[in-house]
Amino acid sequence: MIGSLSPARRARDLTGVAGATVDLVVVGGGVTGAGVALDAASRGVSVVLLERADLAAGTSRWSSKLVHGGLRYLAHGEIGLARESARERAVLLGTTAPHLVRPLPFLVPDAAGRDVTALAELGGRLGDAVRFSVPGGRGSLPPARRVTASDVGRLTPAVRPGRGGVVFWDGQLVDDARLVVTLARTAAAYGVRIVTGATVTAVDGADVHVTTDDGPLVVRAGAVVNAAGVWAQRLAPRIRLVPSRGSHLLVPGVRLGSPSAALTVPLPGSRSRYVFALPQPDGLVHLGLTDEPVEGPVPDDDAAPSDAEVRQLLDTVNQVLAEPLTRADVVGAYAGYRPLVLPESAGAGPGDSTADLSRKHLLLWDGPVLTVVGGKLTTYRAMAEQAVDAVVARLGRGSARSATARLPLVGAAPRIALDRVPAPARLVARYGTEAPLVEALGPALVTAGRPETLGELRFAVRHEGARTVADLLDRRTRIGLVPADRERAVAVAEQVLAEES
Structure with a gap:
């Protein structure tokens, strides 16, 4: 089995890590840490990845499960960030993980206001222009377009009938946690030793001090990448983070007429923030996303939506529904923390809103520790590439160029090959070419x-x-x-x- 993270392998990795000397230790088993580990190992760098809990235990599993092209960045004038997002979306759709990512239509209904859909149409066409400008982007998604009232009823049956809307397209992950696990397994296939249940307590020169379920150990490393997300300040107190909380609600898809498109409704008074009703492969619809500042240290426990966030999400989407949703329709909820970076030029606080902070990532050395923090799930590969560029330059060994844009993850294959995998479509969407093994x-x-x-x-x-x-x-x-x-x-x-x- 390629890159198998079996119990026996973990035992071997744990034994092999204790007292070992390696080129790089990666701290954090989320999408950024797993991406860094894969990029480094694929360049010939010896790597150990240490995660205090489990793969995708933190922020990476609480996203909206979107691989998006950055329309919101365009609204803030961040053209470079939008292009980076569009490029990385094309890489995921076309090469890295076509089994885990699918094109998803987003509907902005006229029921939200014609001024809203006019702006959405303009944004969609600008997004198309950005997509056309990046490698692999032109044919990756359909173009934005206006749709009729009958199209609205077919795509999002719960919307008040009688009016049209605008559709643009983006990418959707079948599961954000699956992307992380698949990255980690691919990294393991390149020789990365992965130990979960391993908390890094300190970095003292070349010595990385670790506490595990089996006791303490020390690893010697030429460099350390701190990819601990909202917890990065524990190893890098100089980093200025302003975490925010993003919350989602889960409702049965049948309650919204089993939509095939993501319903998109602007927050009252905003031209760049929306609530999405995102249809999921398991028949649920996820309503999100909020953006609330988090005061004080970020706890280890999972976040939870506040009552105010629940009201905001329901009230916003109900503006366009024929039959409003109530709290009784909510069968689940989740929230995650975003590791937003406060710019050096900022004062002591984030200003008016965490929603206005850039999603750009930060790389910062502090002795042998390179912290990579911020950014978005969509751009994890680009973040990892830049981080490993810096590590390779410091170490003086390893390939100077990343190959991960051309490196399919475990289970990946061209769409024509995935369509021929002899297994249920749901398993193929989650496991790709390995789906028959799972079914068996x-x-x-x-x-x-x-x-x-x-x-x-x-x-x-x-x-x-x-x-x-x-x-x-x-x-x-x-x-x-x-x-x-x-x-x-x-x-x-x-x-x-x-x-x-």
Whole structure:
């Protein structure tokens, strides 16, 4: 199995890491850390990745699961950031992970106001122009266009009938946590030693001090990349972060007429912030996204939406619905922290709103530690490339050029090949060419009313580094997003862990 993160491999990696000397230690097992580890290893750099909890345990699994081209950046005049986002979206759609990313239409209905859709149409066409300007972008998505009232009813049946709208296109991840796990497995195939349950407590010169489930250890490294996201200040206190919280609500898709497009409604009084009703492959719709400042130190525990955020999301989307949603329709909710970087030129605080802070990332050396923080999930590969460029220059070894823009992840294949994989389409969308292996491990459902199978849980333990019930239900699958479903699945997950570990 390519890049298998089996229990036996973790035991070997843990033993091999203790007292080892390597070129690079990466701290953090989110999308940025996994991307850095893969980029470095693919250049011939020896790498250890250390994660305090589990792969995708932090911010990376709480995104809107979009691979977007940066329309909002255009509204803020950040053309370079929009081009970078469009380029990286094309890489993911075309080469890196076509099995995990699909084109998704976004509908802005006239029911939100013709001035709103006029602006959306202009933004969509500007986005198309940016997409045409980057390699691989021209044919990656359909163009923006106006649509009729019947199109609106077909794409988003819950919208008040009788009016048209505007459709533009972007990319959607089947699951953000799956992208992280797939990156980590690909990195493992290039020789990266990955140890989860490993907390870096200090970096003292070349010595990286680590606490693990099995006791403390020390790794010697030529360089350290701090990719701990909103927790990066624990290793880099000079970094000025202004974390914000983004929240989502989950509602059954049937409550919105099982839409095939993402309904897009502007926040009252804003021309650049929207609430999205994002249809998911599991039949749910995710309503997001808020942007609320977080005061004080960021806790280790998962964030939760506030009552005010729940009201804001429901009230905004209800502006265009024929039958309003209520709190009784909400079957789950989640929130995550964004590691926004406060510019050096700023004062002591973030100003009017965290929503106005740039999504640009920051690279900053502090002794042997390079912190990479900020940015967006979409641009993880570009962030990783720049970070490893800096590491290679410091180490004086490793290839000077990244190859990850041309490197398919585990399970990836051209769309024509994915369409021929002999397995259910849902598994192909999550596992790509490995879907038949997952199906063979057991097609029975984990719990009634959910699409996840026992084979997915078994595959997660055998090959994806899952060690706990939370790993299985909250990250390798996303059953845990709906608390009632999670409760029913716990016993099955415990049984699989007992059998496979």
